[in-house]
Amino acid sequence: MTNPSMKKAAIILSFSIVTAVFSGQAWAEQGTSTSTPANVTSSDRSNPYEVAGINDPAEFTTYFAKLQKAVKGNNPAEVADLISYPLNLNKDNKKYVFYNKNEFIKKYDRIFTSRVRENLLAQKADKVFVNYQGIMVGDGDLWIGKQNNKLGVIAVNIINNPYEVAGINDPIVFEHNFSLLQKNVKEGKKSEVANLMVYPLKVNHNGKTMQIKTKKDFIAKYDKIITAKVKKALLAQKADKVFVNWKGVMIGKGELWIGQFGEQVGVFVINQ
Template identity: 45%
Template sequence: MRKQTKIVLSMMIVSMMLTGQVSAYANHSSVEAGTNISMQRVKNTPKAAVNPYEVAGIDDPAALHKYIGKLQQAVAKNNRKAVAALMSYPLQVNKQGKSKLIQSKKQFMKNYDHIMTSQVKKKLLAQQLDQLFVNSEGVMIGDGEMWISQFGKTIAVYAMNV
């Protein structure tokens, strides 16, 4: 019985590692794939030791948090130009089963009201940093309304579901 339990547990751990899914939630102390992590622990630990966003390709948790704060602030102020500057182009926008690539800041601002819908804004503004979902695809805002990743040294939204 004991040997079977070890085999099952080993298979579960490997499965979790292969899916690459990690959630970064507060008030927990586990740092394994598929489990929760304390953001307080991240703040008090050297950057190289704990990075809950590593699986998403984000190098610096503080930089991600700063980016999300800037994005929330720009959206709250309805600053279209600032929001457009925080996107990665081409930006993939999925809406009603169709996908469209937004090629530039200018095109984004022209289509701002169709992309930055009230639902997208609501989810972004309600997003708490200690409630981010993270996997190998990136960092998810809301229920998948926005996906963020790092491109070189730049953190940006690369896909949206509106």
């Protein structure tokens, strides 16, 4: 993993999540005085969606259920009926506008990406962020509001994922875990570092492989695993300057490899 050919082949990736702004509707900043955490029950007379221009909370919850059903059923035509045109798509720091159903259906998979669909289906209608600009779904992947007196999706924001080829679904999770790994290694917090490993962990040294099967085993052998060389490479690595391929995300010159296994993003190989 550390040979010169790999170094030559390394692709330096730069990752930044851009807060997109679109005409008439902005990607809202949470925590402003105009925000309202929605929490609707059948007996709740308040309307947490009112600030977004929705007078009847049942109108939104009914609409949202239809949208999730159409997306889950992979029915682009039904989803297209639930868009409020023109639809703004923010991607790669550029804005694209779709004016009708036909345009939307042709580009459906590029607009409703796997991440957008996943975050939409995971969203609870009573746990959305609301402000005067609309109703935010997920991490801002979708915005729902009224346009031309029609309730629908008014904007889609696609967050680029430079770690996708490594099988990592969410770049935010990777960067969060990587930051924690650096912090905990720097502070010598063995138990916290152990939580960021994927077991069984492979540790390669002088052509031999040792398997660390449990967190307890890792902590007991911590100083033999996280050597000075490994620690130095990890702490010197910038998250936006990593090499990525189908095997995972390489740290340093291959001292550590990070990947996703199930829902866990963590270190699965250490090369000393």
